[in-house]
Amino acid sequence: MNAKLKKLTTAAVIVMSTFVLAACGSSKSSKNYTTTGNSSGAYQGVIKNGHYKTSKARGVNVSQNDNQYNLKSFENGLTEVSKLVFSPKSYIFQEGQYLNTSTVESWLGRKTKSNPNGLNPAQGKKSDPNPEYIQQIEEQDYMTENGNSMKLKGIVIGIGINSEYNYKKKTDGPSYTKKISDAEVQRQGKIAAAKVLKRMRKNSKIGNVPIVIALYKQAPDDSLVGGSFFAYSKNRGNSISSWHKLNYKTMVLPKASATNSTTSANQTDSDSFSNFKSQIQSFFPNLSGVTAQAQYKNGQLNGMHITVTTQFYSQSEITSFTQYIARAAKKYLPNGIPIDIRIQSDSEMQAIVYRDSGSDTFRTHVLTSY
Incomplete structure (x- = not known):
């Protein structure tokens, strides 16, 4: 056995x-x-x-x-x-x-x-x-x-x-x-x-x-x-x-290149995320990675889980970065879907930015270490 x-x-x-x-x-x-x-x-x-x-x-x-x-x-x-x-x-x-x-x-x-x-x-x-x-x-x-x-x-x-x-x-x-x-x-x-x-x-x-x-x-x-x-x-x-x-599907964003299974809507979502990623990387270059899991239902984007891995540990940097991510997310990411963005180092979670379904407001929470 x-x-x-x-x-x-x-x-x-x-x-x-x-x-x-x-x-x-x-x-x-x-x-x-x-x-x-x-x-x-x-x-x-x-x-x-x-x-x-x-x-x-x-x-x-x-x-x-x-x-x-x-x-x-x-x-x-x-x-x-x-x-x-x-x-x-x-x-x-x-x-x-x-x-x-x-x-x-x-x-x-x-x-x-x-x-x-x-x-x-x-x-x-x-x-x-x-x-x-x-x-x-x-x-x-x-x-x-x-x-x-x-x-x-x-x-x-x-x-x-x-x-x-x-x-x-x-x-x-x-x-x-x-x-x-x-x-x-x-x-x-x-x-x-x-x-x-x-x-x-x-x-x-x-x-x-x-x-x-x-x-x-x-x-x-x-x-x-x-x-x-x-x-x-x-x-x-x-x-x-x-x-x-x-008809559920999960994709990694950004996509490296267009594939046979990529629809125009998928590509638009990938482009939106790429713009968001480029924007926050230019603001804070000390990032190890920015990736997203995009959930699709019947071919339509239904939600996103985003992970941002940082290389800095200063509390003031984390706070400023979190606030900036919330502004960039509202500007570049698709509207009308639930999104959560986890900001973390290799060893700990540092902050989270999230938006509920149907809302246009991103909320933030910075985890403070004492």
Whole structure:
């Protein structure tokens, strides 16, 4: 059995972005719970007994996942898929409570005599192993108020499928990579989805609420962006009803050159970012890098994550630079979409500039060290 599993523990970071669950605003009180309050386009979250209700299987994934962008875009993208079925205006978000750590670890393992529930195939020959297809599983629960308590109204399950599989024929030998075709990614994802749905329905606590299963194609380990969701299915019964195609894509900006897949809109976005990059580099030349991840939905730009890596540490420089970036972002970057800009050194995050969806105002926050 090749159960290369681990749990990822992430440090608490201030992230002011509209792509993640907002935990701000006025709280909504109830006898048994409170919520995190409303925020622009985001879900309210559940607070019970004074504590945010975390997932029972937080951060479990197959250990070969070396691309941290996959982890971030998987979670954020799953929330965006959820909004297609469960509107933030009507539903309250709760992290998964029905899949625990041991269950998810078992499902992400290979299928063996000791682990019959493994969604990945038996290894086969070590010199030519079967790929581990299923990489990540995450559950999100959607609730409504029911008197003084919450009632489960729907579940969303995200399944991440590898686009390549890395392995070694010998423990200390070289690494090899097997590419997994798009057709096989889709096939393996749908096979896993059918099994997961049947298993979820066996839990009597879930009842007949709709279960949405969304499929995500992992980006390769050396990719500078994460993968994307490509299909979802909303199901009332214990078998998959039908699949809905998702047209999501993530690109790195600026693009080195135009490609066959680059549309005029993509090129315009890339040019806008290039102008922004040139402007801030001319203002502060001591920068290690300026890159962006641009998210597209149905061919239209849906948001940007920008990272600016600095070489200076003076607090006054960081403050001035942050203020300048906010002005340059408003002038050069596309309007009407959520954007967050992380300013960081190689060792620490220094500041963040962000704009909510539909807003024309960039806000700033400088992290002060004492």
